[in-house]
Amino acid sequence: MLKYQKIALEMVRHITGNLQQKDKLPVIETLISHYNVSKSTIIKALKVLEDKGIIYMVRGSGIFVRGEGRKGYYNLLGVNELQEDANDNRYDLLNIMEIELICALPEVTTALGLEKNAKVYSVKYVYYLDKQVTCLEQAFLNQKIISNLDEEIALKPILKYIKDVLAIKMRFPDIYVNVDKLNAEEASFFGLNAGDPMLCKEIIYHLANGQPCCYSRAVFHYKQAKFFLKVNSPN
Amino acid sequence: MLKYQKIALEMVRHITGNLQQKDKLPVIETLISHYNVSKSTIIKALKVLEDKGIIYMVRGSGIFVRGEGRKGYYNLLGVNELQEDANDNRYDLLNIMEIELICALPEVTTALGLEKNAKVYSVKYVYYLDKQVTCLEQAFLNQKIISNLDEEIALKPILKYIKDVLAIKMRFPDIYVNVDKLNAEEASFFGLNAGDPMLCKEIIYHLANGQPCCYSRAVFHYKQAKFFLKVNSPN
DNA sequence: CAGTGGTCTAGACCACGAA
């Protein structure tokens, strides 16, 4: 693990454990001697925290804690589908409804940049929160990249499996959000009526080399479709 | 303007004007001699583009163009409300329905961290796309920070005014997204029915020193509530 | 194993905020 990453991690732990919104961090000079690294490395670590929305740095003044988001809202980037971060208690139960190897439909071949009739794994997930269905997800994985998928693998954090076991590096997801009315089938899962609102979140995951490898479409119960996003100044 | 910002800007222009998805950029050594700056400065400029989702860098391989998002979707960060970026043709007409100086309601005092009964400007906007209402927005601005607001000012990009005329620096918005049913009043604006879906996007803008100064709540027609977000590897 | 992106350093200098 790189120096700046390690420092960033330590800082996150220290902040979340001990500090509150608007608390001031030590000045950079202090951090330099504390971690015994160069200024650039400290700043790089701090930038990581700034990008995550944990701190903000004010020139001429200091470094401050940015504080929590609104309660009941989930991090839009804390990509909960495909169980990337299972610590996040966005749901308390997960089931796989179906898992099969199919020929990709046009929608999927486009999203994943595949040849016609290429094979993909389709995995349908149901997420529960307080014993209610909160999210329906269907994920399509390029079989050329992720082969030998089975239920046991798919039930564990699948992106972690891809990273750790297959040693494939994921990068930059593209996220699409839109709103629509529930169809009858979806509505029955949620215990809602057809025509009720829903939020649809689509994600296309790319590998380190830019190739798309996974396309996911998740539909959320509108009462639980609450997301936040901490942005930084675009400069 | 800083070196790396200037270089980033030039690069963006060059890419959007001449290159396509997956095209390869010159190697860093070349960029160094072309722009006549140090390696760190080039990398800093490239990071700006990477954060914007314009390029991706692959170690050992090269720097590539990431390509456009899906058609018909708008950048979730291209914060169109309050007209930050008027070039973006997310709407083709804008009206102010109402502008007044009022005592902040509890919801607003919380969002802006104000004292009870503090004064805020309330500005109600209506956005049109293809002669249809596409978005209703109500913005609340802390009067202690933005004083003397009038219709003429509010109709121009208001964040630009705050930055350029008042010389106040904006930073890190917090964005909240949720989905709900339209009430009767909102529905009548959109030409939809009460109970139809809507997307609500709330933004709290903070100043450079961390103080919240503006709270905006925008409701979108569900057929036009399509947003994308280009994320980078969290490292 | 060559080529390319990326980390890390030490230090000069700049820009902004607060007192």
Next chain:
DNA sequence: TCGTGGTCTAGACCACTGC
């Protein structure tokens, strides 16, 4: 004016990709 964040440099060295 001082303290603090931030830019920029030159160069050593590391880590990954693809031939």
